Amino acid sequence: MAKIDVLLNECIERIRRGETAAQCLASYPDNAAELEPLLKTVFSLNSISELKARPEFRAYAKAQVLATVRDKAKGRAAKRFSSLRWTWAAIAVSVVAMVSAGGGTVLASAHAIPGDPLYSVKRTVERAQLAVTPSDVGKAKLLANFADRRVQEIGTMVQEGKMDRVDRTSVSMAKDLEQIGNTIGSGRSASAKEDKNPIMSAATSSTSAAAAVPAPATDATTAFGSEGQGQPALTAPRVTTMTSSHPLASSTVTKEQKVAASASDKSDNSHKNDEVKNAQNADEVRQALLKQAERQKQYLQGLLEKASPKDKAAIQRAIDKLTAGYDQATKED
């Protein structure tokens, strides 16, 4: 074994115990010249210790893992699922239960945007939906829906002047679109062609129920309870419509449309893209995506035209990522 291997490792252990690089180098003067640049890299590597998962995910995953433990102890559940994705099926079932019981948190999260307290709930629900969707076409349709939501979130952030997370949301949108390409397009891997882990019928039916989750709360007090009852004072949910007055259906937003969009609305408020929703196979999904892409580009172009100079760059980047993402999503084999 080369001596430098041993000395380097010794220094790594000493640095781990809190010593400085200088102290290590002083111990090995004959090898200091060779060791010094390596120890600089060791300190760079130590920056990895700052990597952490999201606190909410950490807590949520713990609850799910401990639920496994309990179920196993009772001799149930874990063996019912043939896939390691059972945890997400459980989440989807929980979402359905929460919706059925009138739970407001999931509903209220439907129109959260990056930075809102419930945004992580929204994204968690999306991942659960994806995990329990067995078919590639189903996944592609879900991902198209998620990309649509990202565009809506960008629109809301622009309208509310919250530009700091537009770029991140654009990246998420691009990833969703890229993943469509990986499921039904030329980018898909062999294993993505079919889901080899059939999901229980309960989870499958929960998918369609969970897909309806994004219908927004129509009444802030219903979602959060009225203040004074010990409920946290959260931001009221944004109630937007997907009717013909919705910004996504039109490239211009009149004042009347904005007012209508912000008012409570008991009509169909789900963020459904009917063309994508009705697609039956990969080709139909691609055709629907082309129309969705055009509509979203027009919407973002409308925002770009009205934006202040300082906001234009971020919106243009969103348009560029949207264009590239849809090119990838609609590329055939």
Place this chain on the structure above:
Amino acid sequence: MQNEEHIVRRAQDGDEEAFSMLYEEHFDKVFRYMALRVKDRSEAEDMAQQVFVKSFEALSSFKWKGAPFGAWLFSIARNLVIDRGRKAGKQPMTSIDDVVILSNENLENMVETKMEMEKVVEAAKRLTPSQREVVALRFGAEMSIAETAKIMGKNEGAIKALQHSAISALRRLLVQGNNG
């Protein structure tokens, strides 16, 4: 952590508090290991959760023969990554934009730390699989040489040599990156 052997045995007897303690002790390291091995934050979180699900389901098969629980846990983690196959190995690793930094430092230091991490994660993509594995285990999971050797199925001398070659290669890549 209290005597880990005692806690593992309590967990094997179904003690939920013991499971909770094992999770709290090891989750961050498992996540960091996955963040250096798989595509993005979502996948790293998913995989980290799967490590614990799998390990807790199989806990009854763990035999305390002097090897620490962490080494067994990361064997499971490593096997999960291998099972993911080419998709995990060749896909870009964690996007730094997805990473949460929890720090009490001021904003400027946080930005510097994030930039440093970004450079390291980018450079680590270009290491060989074995070099990336040793970096993930030694610096992500903070495993000892002995534990890393056991997980990778090599002797300690080989691990030290691999560690040296990984750090040397990483240094060259970081210097190239700084020179543009």
